[in-house]
Amino acid sequence: MSLPPLTLYLAAPRGFCAGVDRAIRIVEMALQKWGAPVYVRHEIVHNKYVVDDLRAKGAVFVEELEDCPDDRPVIFSAHGVPKAVPAEAARREMIAVDATCPLVTKVHNEAARHFANGLQMIMIGHKGHPETVGTMGQLPEGEVLLVETLEDVPGLQVRDPGKLALITQTTLSVDDTAELAAALKARFPALIVPAKEDICYATTNRQAAVKAIAPKIDALLVIGAPNSSNSKRLVEVGSAAGCAYSQLVQRAADIDWRALSGITSVGITAGASAPEVLINEVIDAFRARFNTTVELVETAVENVEFKVPKVLRDPV
Known part of the structure; x- marks a missing residue:
């Protein structure tokens, strides 16, 4: 037939992508260096096949640092973590390896720089996504305002319309983000927009x-x-x-x-x-x-x- x-x-x-490839290599190299088990806070990347493969090699995936013992290495996922997480790992004297994608770290650094200059951040991202949680967790509560859709723009309450900067999650729709950034800029003309958007x-x-x-x-x-x-x-x-x-x-x-x-x-x-x-x-x-x-x-x-x-x- x-x-x-x-x-x-x-x-x-x-x-x-390069960030995912690096994160997986980090887990594999950690297992080679320290042996199993190696703990990973959150799925290292969002793929069941990859996570199952690393689990079979000796990685243990947990949601929070409190689920990890003090005496085994812990790896932070490619999506990044709030500042409080590595601080707690250091307090517990754990071996901690940061697998945050360097392009996500770049957004974290950008946010910290704007904050140091007295600006409040508006972040375009998805509520609850680990990357958004990690980026918002770089700064004190209330310093990063999350916007998900065009409907969120009119009701946004900011501290000072003249002191704002825009950051975004790295994995968004290019077209939707451009539309949302334009709406924010129209409402807040002083908003500092990155020269090149944060989308990787x-x-x-x-x-x-x-x-x-x-x-x-x-x-x-x-x-x-x-x-x-x-x-x-x-x-x-x-x-x-x-x-x-x-x-x-x-x-x-x-x-x-x-x-x-x-x-x-x-x-x-x-x-x-x-x-x-x-x-x-x-x-x-x-x-x-x-x-x-x-x-x-x-x-x-x-x-x-x-x-x-x-x-x-x-x-x-």
Whole structure:
């Protein structure tokens, strides 16, 4: 029986970014250096496959520092943590390794600089997301005001409209954030906006790649976790760019094949914490059901690499 023809448009860049790659390496190097178990506060990155793999190697994932013993190393996730967390680890004399993405740390430093200059921060981000919690936790209570949607702008109560600065979560929709920043600037003309928005290169590049493949495809599959902000944004970008069917799947087993019956072109991308092995698994699942042609659509080449912390590079 001949299989129906299908073209898979594979977005590039997709999948792992430098910050995620570094965070995973940090956990693996910590296990090599200190042996198991190594404790990790919060999922190191938002991907079940990655977390399960590291758990099998001896990583123990906990939600809070109080769940960690004093005598084992603890790693802080790529999303960053409130200032109180490393301070408490230091008080307990724990070995602590910070796997915060350097691009998130850059936002933390930016916020601290503005605060030192007497400015109050407005942050565009998602309430409760670990990165937002970590960034807001860099400064005292009330110094960072969170804005999620355009509806939040009119009612925003600030201390002094002339002393404000804008920061953002690194994994937001580029277009939505630009719209929200413009609305904030219109309401608070003195608002200091970063020269280049805080949204990281990887988020920006993955969204641009989805926009490039959107006109060619009947459906878009984004491989990523349901708690991954940048993965969910890719689904939204696909929908906004005209993809009638734009869905998040964790892996091949989650694909709704009935929804894809009769289609001839599918776009595939992956969030910044999804490993290539899951992308290949999805491609293989299509090859089993269709006479599949794979076309790469590359909109940028990434060659960013971040060093791991010195404590891991030093001999025991």
